[in-house]
Amino acid sequence: MREQNQVKAHLEKYIVTYLFIALSVLFIVTSGMDINYVASQLLLRLNRNAFIVLALIIPIIAGMGINFAITIGAMAAQIGLLLTINWGVTGVAGILLAAAITLPLGAFFGFLIGKLLNKMKGQETIGSLILGYFANGAYQLLFLFIFGSIIPLNSNVTIVGASGVQNTLNLTGSVGLYTAIDGIAHIPFLLAMYIFCGALALASIIQFARKKITVKRMIGSLIVAAVIAGVFSVPQIAAYVNGAHGRELKLPLVTWLLILGLCLFNSTIMRTRLGQKFRAVGQNQTVANASGINVDRTRVIAIMISTVLAGWGQILFMQSEGIGTFQTYAAHEQVGLYAGAAILVGGASIDRATNLQALVGTFLFHSLFITAQSAASAMFGNSAVGEYFRAFLSYGVIAVALIMYAWRSAKQKKAGQMNLNEQRSAKS
């Protein structure tokens, strides 16, 4: 009975995720796309997007919902990139410079966002969305009318004969920012998977030895590691990734070290005092306030961290393989939407999120994203439908996740009230 309830609760919690898994499988099959191609595209999109999605976790834990204002972090990064291109700094140095500019800018913007969101508690999700739109106006003002006239820029980035920055900026060639991080080193995907499984197994044994986890969880982790390693050892499956059928899949090493580093950062910060504050504020602001935590300040810090991280994520995105151009006025627009949808697909909700959910969500969301167009044209005989289907998925998933969350909390509240009523009647 209890077990059944647990399964039910689990299903309820992850219904969107399972739905997406089912849809992904369906789409991959109906689209008739080459598995090797899908896998390579998926990997590419994971490289690009994982960092930004991971940047959403801290505000969620601090109870501020999905921070759609990460678009503003992306804008900060784009200011950094523009200045880097303008000054002609190339390669890793250029990326580091852009990141260094993003840090104070993102932190400052994050501070302002946090201050504003503190004035609309409970409406942070919509507030951050509209704030993102508002900032887009300010961004256009800056890039169209202030850069190039009030703030002088080189002629290689401005529109000739008018003020403002060009519509697209090239990152390849002499600009030298294309794949500046991705291109440092690659390792084969298979090797990476084996290393990952080994590390997982090793970590679980060590954690067990240090009595941090139960024997059940250790065995579980070992089994997961063994299964993953086993699956990729099957020659027929390995053939899809080691290049026997088309391209060999490779991971950009430094990018993934950065992504893993961010995962580690997210989980370590939760063990610090600051992390405890995030958690406490996220669970109950009144209680947190009573226990001496400065709620507003904690929330501002959470948003500042998220904004800076999103900015760095945007830099990783821009330099990644297959992008190559910087769409000055559009690159940031969908950042919040896609990242928010991805993390919700992974099973996160408005008030809880983990690294794993973010990564799984990015994986699932983009697997649909890649296949939607071909699948739609296969199913409806119309490729334009696929384009609209993508947009529907992104918005729909957010809507469903928001609805599910509101539903659940309404239910809990009702249940809580009923309990209270029962207690009262029992007392009297």
Next chain:
Amino acid sequence: MSEKTREKPGIRSRIVPIVLILLAVALIGASIGGYALQGTQESIDNLDQMRSQAVLHAASEGLINNIAQQARADKLAELRKDKDFRKRGLDEVNAICDGAMNEARAEAEKLYANPVVQDEAALQSAISAFEKALAESSGLSQTERAAYAELYVQLVDNISDWKAVAGEGIQDANVISALGNVAPDLLKTENSHLHDGFVKLARDMAVKQQAKEDAEQQNQLLTVLATAIPDWNEYAGLEKDALWDKLIQEAPELAGGEKFQDALLKAASEHIAAAEKGETIAPPAESEAGADTVSETQADYKYFTPTEALNREETEKNAAYEELNAQLVAIIPDLGSLSSKLQNTLRENIEKVLWLENNSFSARYNTYVAHQATTDSAGAWKMNLASLAKPLLLAGVAVLLLGLVVLFWKPLTERFGVPRTIIALFFVYLCLLAELYNISVRMMMGNVLERMTMYGVLVLAMMPGIQCGIGLNMGMTIGCISGLLGIVLALQFNMVGFPALVFACVSGAVVSLPLGWAYSKLLNRMKGNEMTISTYVGFSFVSLMCIGWMMLPFNNPKIIWLLSGKGLRVTHSLLGSFAHLLDNFLAFKVFGIKVPTGGLLFLGLCCLGVWLFSRSRLGIAMTAAGSNPRFAEASGINVNKMRTVGTVLSTVIAAVGIVIYSQAFGYAQLYTAPRQLGFIASSAILIGGATVSKAKVSHVLIGVFLFEGVLVFGQQIANSVVAGGGLSEVMRIMISNGIILYALTQSGGGRRA
């Protein structure tokens, strides 16, 4: 302002407004001085003197430029003859030529720049005569052209089937009467001189339409050809006529296409040739461009004919110019030797000096100064002050207003709210700026009025939502899409006129009823999170309907993609069905502004209806449920039911609103176009003074006026300040989202369920 100063409003807290008001008084005083100076005889004489200087300068500069250009050209020709010409770089050649040009210019300037005037009075009177003739003919020409342009726009905007108006075999007189049905003013006697031009226009448009239809039909037949024939090899080697017969046998649709026989046979032979090589040719691609560009109609003066009176004025003007030219030649004899092309340029330059659209003191002064005219240094400050009278006055009024607003900040914001005060002040400033840039405030008020009727009902849709407690109903896009569905249905059945409009409204409303009901049920379970959820539900519904527009089984060729044969087009012109129908109903003109009576009446009726509803028993219960749900529940009101009523009402009004919007716009736009409408409507009602929990009809009307006013004025002014546009769009984004953000901060954090 800290707490302390608020308690004691001493002199210190009033220093800023008092300084501002004093500054304003100084500015206005200076301006009055300037206006007074404008009227003195001294200034008038000075200005006339400057005018002669400017005219002389325009004449001599033309001559100097001519000499300099000639010198440059001569030098270039000389260089070309040289053997080494090709060895020199482009930069070097340019440098040499420019050097020669500058030398010649300097010499010419010595000769002509300071012409000596013998007979000042004669020159003055010649200039005056020409200026007068120029003003008369230009003024007349402008009024005539404006009348022509208005008729032109009226015709082009309201006629969709030109073939029916001016197809082959239709008599000129019939064409005119058909045009007169659309634009009654054309039939007035004062416009009879334009008839021939407009008949020509109608004939040209009919020819253009025929060509377009032919191209579409040909494309369609080519597609049929490419898809209907399974195996082209069977057709190889056939003669022209035999091939045609066999094609018609296989694809009977082609039978109607004798007109395009040549093109079709050519395509067929290409297909055959490809089939012999074992290839296939894909059917032609869908062309989206052309049919779907939405832009304001601009008059084409190709068909303009001047009246007799205008022709007379023109002759008089030419005579006056001859007089002036004679005077000028007397002063600078070399002017007489200019080529006729240069003579024309010279005349244009002089006309530019003498004919100013806005003939005010300062405009004249500035033009003359731009042409190097000067006054003696003693009187210069007077002239300067006089020319600055208007900007000084406007600046004075602006500063005065600012001072007053700062002085009465507290009572004003308590009465009207912060955003309304700021936006209203901003609007007044925009009006002042428009005056400064000589943009016609009257014309723009006309635009604002038009856009009020366009957006009014949509903004009204926000009101029941706010009243019933769901806050800003971002999901009103659901209603908008229902309304668009109604419009598309009306187009599908080829309906026209008022029946089409009514049908679109009613069917849109009917579709929106169940949708709004379901949507309200959803929102009832999400209390406290309505705005977030309604935004995303709205977005999702828009994207879902994007798929819907593609898949729904509409089949009227006028509204679907022609070649693929399925899926609705993005933009549907409502010309010929019900474009501008309400706006033109009983429309009249006052001070040159077109008053869209029908649209205003309808908006008024809708507002009245909503106002009456909110006064009814049900409406009062609904407002109570929205403003204090607990209290309402306790007094026996079913809160959920009331929320449903409000949400459904909001959705239905939105459905009607989008129909009205589309008729005023002239186009219905599907797919992602309605996505942002919820934001636009929200910001408008918030600017009008509503909050996320309180709204009145007055908020709707004030809000839509201020919002559209700021946008219309802002756009015009931004365009004249910064070339290239874009600034007004930035302003729209920031105002519209900023106001929603402000409302969110005011709603406080306590709304979480």
